[in-house]
Amino acid sequence: MKKHKGLLIRTKIKESGLKFNEVAKQLKISRGSLYNLFKKSEIGDTLIIRIGEIVRYDFSLHIPHLKGKINANEKLENYNKEESDKIFTLQKKYYNLLEKHNELLKLLFKIFNEEPYQSIQEELKKFMNS
Numbered sequence: 001m002k003k004h005k006g007l008l009i010r011t012k013i014k015e016s017g018l019k020f021n022e023v024a025k026q027l028k029i030s031r032g033s034l035y036n037l038f039k040k041s042e043i044g045d046t047l048i049i050r051i052g053e054i055v056r057y058d059f060s061l062h063i064p065h066l067k068g069k070i071n072a073n074e075k076l077e078n079y080n081k082e083e084s085d086k087i088f089t090l091q092k093k094y095y096n097l098l099e100k101h102n103e104l105l106k107l108l109f110k111i112f113n114e115e116p117y118q119s120i121q122e123e124l125k126k127f128m129n130s
Contacts, residue, residue, distance in 0.1 A: 002041065003062055003063065004041045005040065005041060005042060005043040005048065005063070006037055006038040006039055006040045006041060006043060007038065008059070008062055008063075009037065009038065009043065009048065009051055009059075010038040012051075012052075012055055012057045012059070013051070013055055015055075015057075016055035016056065016057065017088075017091075017092045017095075018054070018055060018091075019095060020034055020035070023051065023054055023055065026054050027047075027050065027051070027054070045063075045065075045066055048063065048066065049066065056084075056088070112124075
């Protein structure tokens with residue numbers, strides 16, 4: 001039975017910890033186009049290889065005919081594995097921190113728009129305009 005390549009790609013992107021937006025951005029396509037890609041059972045080898053490079057995954061483990069075409073294995077072996085893993089871990093932590101930061105900003109916005117904080121809001125506006 002043939003593997004559904006779109007579902008395989010979706011699974012490996014999720015496992016990588018990268019956001020779909022980031023993968024789409026690196027592919028220079030919209031997030032919607034990436035989601036449409038997940039629905040396809042057949043996807044071109046070049047695109048699969050490129051996604052593998054982005055998420056640091058060797059798709060030839062699931063799609064054997066890629067073994068001869070893929071140069072991602074060589075690229076991955078040339079990376080200093082330990083340093084690469086550290087960077088990847090830091091990247092995931094950074095994304096999580098950004099998400100928490102955005103949540104905090106939303107909360108602060110909500111708080112400062114409440115009546116008791118109007119004076120603080122006015123002081124902040126004066127400070128920002130000075």
